[in-house]
Amino acid sequence: MPRVSLPKKSTDTDMTPFVDIGFLILSFFIMATKFKTPEPVPITTPNSVNADKLPDDNAVLISIDKDNKVYFSVIPKSDATKADAVANDVSTVRELNLDDKDKQNFRNSPMVGMPFNKLKSFLAIPPDKQKEIAQDGIPVLDSATNELVYWVGAAQRVFAGEKLVFMIKGDNDSHYPTFKAVIDALKRNEIFKYNLVTMPEEAPGTSEIAVYRKEIEKLQGKK
C-alpha cells in the first residue's frame, strides 16, 4: 500500500508584513503625539462643537479648578522674558518687592494662584517644587479685593501693542460665580473678548449648525 506522506509544513509564519504595519503605526504615533504638558492642577474642560483651534499668539491663561481656585499664567509666543516683566509690573504696582530670582521663578512656574501677600514666599520656591504645594487661588470673588484685576492689567501693559488673547480654562465642576468674577476682572480692564478653552465634540448631524456649515462651504466654494 502506498503511504501518503504528508509534507512537513513549517510552523514559521512570515511576520514581515505584520512588522511593517507595526512600525507604520509606531511612526504615526511618534509624529502625531503631542505630549501632555504636566499640569499642577488637573482641569477637565467642558465640550463644545466649536472647531476653532486655540490661537497660538501671546496668551494669558486664567484657569479655574474644581475647587473654584483661580490661577494665572502668561504664555508669551516668542519672548519668554515678557513673563518676568509681568511679575515686575505686579510687583511695582502692589509693592511686593519681588527680586530677580522670584521673577525668574514666575516665568518658569506653570501656574500661579497665590494671593499677593503669599506670593513672594511662594515664588522663592524653585518651580519644580512649586507643584507640591497646594495654592490658595487668586482671590476674585469679592470685587473690592479682586486681585486678578492687577494681574490682567500687568499683562496688558507688558504686551501693549501686541496681540494678546485671554483664555479662560474652567473645570466642569467649578461654579458660575467664580467664572463671573473672572469675567468682571477682565471687563474692568476693558477686555471684552475671551476664548473659553473646551474640548471638541461632534455636532449632532441634524442640528442647524451642521446644516449651516455645509451651506457655508457651498457658498464660499462657489466664489
Next chain:
Amino acid sequence: MASLDSGDGGGGHKKGPGVKKAKKQNTRVDMTPMVDLAFLLITFFIFTATMNTPTTLDLNMPKDTDNKDQKTKTKESGSLTVLLGKGDQVYYYEGQLEQETASEKFKQTTHKGIRDVIIKKKREVEANYVQDLECEQKKQADNKPISDCRQKDFFVIIKPNDEASYKNVVDILDEMTINRVERYALVKIADTENDMVKVTEAANGIK
C-alpha cells in the same frame, strides 16, 4: 536558539583532509525582540497621545453701561430667557415675566430639553419675519445665507444663578452655536427670578 557554529565543536572527524565544506548559514534573523519592542512603544505612545487638541469657544461681552441708548434692545415677542440652576436644571420663559402670569410662563426642563425649546421659539420668530432688505443685502455681501435675517428678532438671555456650574454655562453657550442663535447674552439673574428658581427647586426636591 540562533547560535553560531564555530566548527571546532564535536565531530571533527568529518572534516576531510584539506577540504573544508562551506556551511550554509541561515540568513534569517529572529525578529521577535524587535517586534516586542515596537509594540511596546506603540502602546506607550497610544496611552500618552493627546489626540484632541483643545478648541476655543469665543465669548464676547458687552461693556457695562448705564446709558440707555447704548443698551441692547430686544423685542418682547422674540426673547427667550433661560435660567440655569443647580443640579443641571434649566428653567425658561418667553417674553417678560409678570407677577400674574409668572407661574404659567415659568417652565422647567433639562439641558437635553432646552434644545427643542430654542428651536421651537426660533421657528416661531422666523414665521413672523417681515422682510428686511437692508439686512438681506448685508448678508449677501458677506457671503452668508440670507435666511439668517429671519431670526433677527430672536434673542436668548442666559441667566445662570450662583449655584450653576461652569459646565452648564458652556453647555448653554454651545447650544447657541448648535442652534445658530445669532443674538444671545449672558446676564446677571434678577432676585425675583432667582427666588422662582429656588421655589421650583424646593418643590421638585433638587439638591
